[in-house]
Amino acid sequence: MKKNFYSHIMPTYGERNLEFAAGKGCYLYTPSGKKYLDFAGGIAVNSLGHCHPKLVNVLKKQSETLWHTSNLYRNNTQEIFAKELCKKTFADKVFFTNSGAEAIECGLKVVKSFWNLKNKNKKNIITFKGAFHGRTFAALSAQKNKKYSEGFGPLLGGFKNIPFNDEKALIKNINNETAAILIEPIQGEGGIRPASLQFLKYIRELCNKKNILLFLDEVQSGFGRSGKLYSYEWAQIKPDILATAKGIGSGFPLGACLATNDASKGMVQGKHGSTYGGNPLAVSVGREVLKIISSKKFLKNVDLISRYLWKNLKKLEETYEEIIEVRGAGLLLGIKTKKNNVMISNLLRKHNLLSVPAGDNVIRLAPPLIIKKKHVDEAIKILNETFKKIK
Template identity: 40%
Template sequence: MDTTQIIQQGEDYLLPVYNRQKIVLMRGEGAHVYDSERAVYLDFFSGIAVNALGQAYPEVVNAIIEEAKKLGHISNVYYNEPNVKLAKLLCDISFAQKVFFCNSGTEAVEAALKLARKHFRREGQDKFEIISFYHSFHGRTYGSITATGQVKYQEGLEPLLPGIHYATFNNIESVRGLINDKTAAVLIEPIQCEGGIQPADPKFMKELRGLTREKGIILILDEVQTGIGRTGKMWAYEHYGIEPDMMASAKALGGGLPMGALLVTNQVSHGFKPGDHASTFGGNPIVSAAAIANIETIIGKDLLVHAAQHGVYLRQKLQAVQAEFPQLFTEVRGIGLVLGMEMTRKAASMVSECAKQGLLVGSAHENVLRFTPPLIITEADVDKAIEKLRKAAAEELQNK
């Protein structure tokens, strides 16, 4: 099929829930991807913060092939070795003592909401309310989308899940005002990514941890986008000197394959008993093998330090572009390799201009240009990306 035929067939047969670029990606290697017209792109989007090691990373590819030759899929009524190894690995590199595996970020959040309610009900307490935050994003299933504090994602889907209330991000009094004797959990992203790359304030996070401990409320972190090294640490909570009771992970977790996980402490784990929750594919051997290869590579190749250093480098370069184009950009924000440039206008056309220049980036909260490159990028990649960004910005200025 040629490019036009592929796009046409997509329009004919796919439900139109995405605003897609008219680009057909065919293959990739590291931080580069190639389209059906043989154009090459520097990928500073990574499939929305998924491809921590870029495309076709040999260790991950080999892990997938070797496991696929042995065992494709089994049910969770049996054990599989890669999955139990991965569960231990995740506990070794985090606060957690137990893991539940699923297939996506929204499922990981959903599991957290259910476990929080079950935990208190098992203890004989009628606590079921959840506090989340305005401008948050937690996924598209009903619990997660209700917890998502943005009306635009919820319109037309009502009635939503009862018992979820929204506090103001970075405002501890707003959280305190919503707490009552029915409050089970507070759910928060350390960086509101879809909400425009807004990092939580360190003082606020410490106060939130203190407040939730004092009131016996479960603190759930949504690290679906910020986890697995994206911020230059394995988990973003490490920047804040706190630990949650539960944490949702997904995106980069599976080394490019679909995987989600809920990580929890022993204490809250007792809320779930056999039959309370499940997933047919969760923790599948092939995905688990890919996830182990992905995480072991990130650790073994010191990519956390690499990501932190390149995050600083990219940020400085983005700030220079901001200074050069003040008509377009007002601020650079983020931590490590999840960075956003706030724009004076909607970011969608700038995203297209960047693609025309051979640079894949994303947008967030309509007016923020989002950069989530693979953790393996080099300074030379950043320099090239910045050159493309500058050209795109010059073109974008002609658009209005």
């Protein structure tokens, strides 16, 4: 970067001194051609890597046909994509968005409109410590994390933030006013902390018993990242509402709120809208991503390669005292370190491996779901070399 460079971009992301000019498969290239192995995946976004030829093709084709029509008109590709998503999940209805936070917002409106329709005074939504649901006011209010919400008060009421993976705390905080439970099956920003399958099952049972809606945030953990299309499948449960984004577009801005017929009863005409949500470009890419990722063979490969990565990371955990713990699921993995995670992530970057710091001093690995053994071996070699140097 040039000295005395003045940026006209609001400095919310801090100083950014690494730039990429191109991407192919699991690699990114700087303007001068330096190659990086991308185990950050655009923060769990580039599910099919960079410039996947099939995605480039559908996007090219769609861009030559129709870009945008607004949601005032019927959009057949949107209809087909919604049907395909419902067929492969618990859902009956879909609302398309452009991002994860918008999918969360929509889900919260699904909850509110459902109880409003039933005329029930259920006004509280349970959320969990360490959660991250986005940067909108509702998301900031839901996660109650000062790191993101400091200085933005007053936030919205109606959220109860309780300890994660704690059945006793949950039962203690539930009452007749509980409208929904909102949970990430694997906390991403919070430090790659999976909810135990037992906890997820317990929540589902509790929701059934106490007449509460279960709202899953699978923005980061979904779309094949866990080795299943959605990670709730590992717990053999079904939510009532689900927010999805990131991997669904593999880099094209797209998100969706999925819900059952019953849960989405209140979302009638005029209750919600989006200018761009589900536009033809995004939906054409999403359909292709779903087609590729939801195949049994693809998901089996994600499961196999993630187990190979896990086994090798666990070896590092045994070898280096610096590593406190390796955790996570599928290809959403975290290395909790003693020394500062940002410092170590920067060291890895110097060795041409991209990772993303997460909460709880964790180095997050969220590579494209198309990685092969050779990519894992390359990453492990760099991790080994880096940890060897950390005293």
